[in-house]
Amino acid sequence: MSERTSRRTGGSPPTVVVDDLRVTFEVQVGRHGGDGRRRRGTTRQRVEALKGISAVVHRGEAVGIVGRNGSGKSTFLRAIAGLSPVSGGAVWASATPTLLGVNAALLPNLSGERNIELGCLAIGMTPKEIRERKDEIAEFSGIGDAIYRPMRTYSAGMGSRLKFAIATAKVPEVLLIDEALNTGDAEFRERSQERIRQLQAEAGTVFLVSHTLAAVEDTCTRTMWIHDGELRLDGPTEEVLGAYKDYNAGWRHFRAGTRREAPRLPGPVVGLDRSFSAVVERS
Ligand SMILES: Nc1ncnc2c1ncn2[C@@H]1O[C@H](COP(=O)(O)OP(=O)(O)OP(=O)(O)O)[C@@H](O)[C@H]1O
Incomplete structure (x- = not known):
């Protein structure tokens, strides 16, 4: 059974609206036979990097994006910045998003x-x-x-x-940061996080992709968890990171044999309702 709930983040106006965003890459790969050996020629393979992501983000929000390797986080940011080919859905932004580093x-x-x-x-x-x-x-x-x-x-x-x-010299209306905070040393990380909080306070919207959960915890008010191209959870950082850590710990225990069942994913978050709130479907 599934329970549908609407999450309303009223107050400040939306700066980014993502509606059923899909990104599919077509890649050429070498042919392989049933025995695993290479065959002549190549074949086309489709990689569904984003399978329909929807969200509304408001002015003044700092949004963390978490998920395991290859889940679609960078593709999501690049699509918001208009740098990834979009195969379905749409992104609206109140100003040209600035992708840090690119x-x-x-x-x-x-x-x-x-x-x-x-x-x-x-x-x-x-x-x-x-x-x-x-x-x-x-x-x-x-x-x-x-x-x-x-x-x-x-x-x-x-x-x-x-x-x-x-x-970050000029306060962009929408700033997208992909792992940039992970490269500096501890002192610079701290200062960058402070700068992000400042940008957020100056009415910007910040998206931060990071595997460093402490950086997300310290910087972001809201977090989106992407798994295998789907948005699985979107809400207050503490809540989402709690569920994400539990899920990862669940897998560690399952693999170590100290847990009998594989952990279940939450969500997915499946669309927007007419008032632009995300509609969350829990199973
Ligand atoms: N240019 C591309 N061509 C083909 N496949 C791609 C391309 N870019 C990304 N992908 C695929 O899309 C999926 C999502 O990749 P993406 O880089 O968005 O993941 P990620 O969550 O940012 O990963 P990581 O945490 O490792 O940086 C992966 O399966 C990846 O192989």
């Missing part, structure tokens, strides 16, 4: 300093704004004198810090 078109042969100028132009800052804010952005990145070196000489963490500093 929209900042940085050039490896230029110095960090020059890249701040370029990146800030790319996110719509005026030359005057850039002149006024450049030092503060460099300071926030915390990479010291390396700011004068070509970006190709940066470590992955240093590059991420600079990209984060640039992408």
Whole structure:
């Protein structure tokens, strides 16, 4: 039996509405016979990365996206940013979403300093704004004198810090962050989380994909759990992470033989009702 419940998040206006979003990739794969050996030629395979996700996100919400590897989290963010081919459904956004790390078109042969100028132009800052804010952005990145070196000489963490500093220099209405917080060190993670809270307070909407549940816990008011391309749970972070951790622990016990039944997934969240609230179907 299933129970349908509506979840209403009234108050501030919606900034992102995702309605039955579907993304399917077509990939060429080598042929294999029944014996597992390779055959000549290739065949097409369909990967249903998102199988109909619906959600309404409001101004001032910071939304964590969790789920195991390959569940569709990055595809979801890329589809919201308009960077993934969509095979069904629709995404509406009140402003162009900024995907951290991709929209900042940085050039490896230029110095960090020059890249701040370029990146800030790319996110719509005026030359005057850039002149006024450049030092503060460099300071926030915390990479010291390396700011004068070509970006190709940066470590992955240093590059991420600079990209984060640039992408958050201007408060975007919708900011999408994919794992960026995992690359910096503990001190930078803390500062980035603080910056996200600040953006959220300044009326932005933030989506954060992360396997670091503590980062989601500390930063996000709401969390969406995606599993195998489906939205399984969407609600207050504490509630969703609690269920997600229980599910993962359930599998660990099941595999270790200390639990007899495999854990059951919650949800799925299956659509939008006419007043734009998510409709949750529990089984
Ligand atoms: N360009 C692509 N072509 C084909 N398949 C793709 C492509 N991008 C993603 N996929 C597939 O879509 C599914 C979802 O991938 P996605 O990267 O969104 O997962 P994820 O939840 O972000 O994973 P992770 O936690 O490992 O980063 C996976 O099966 C992946 O192999």
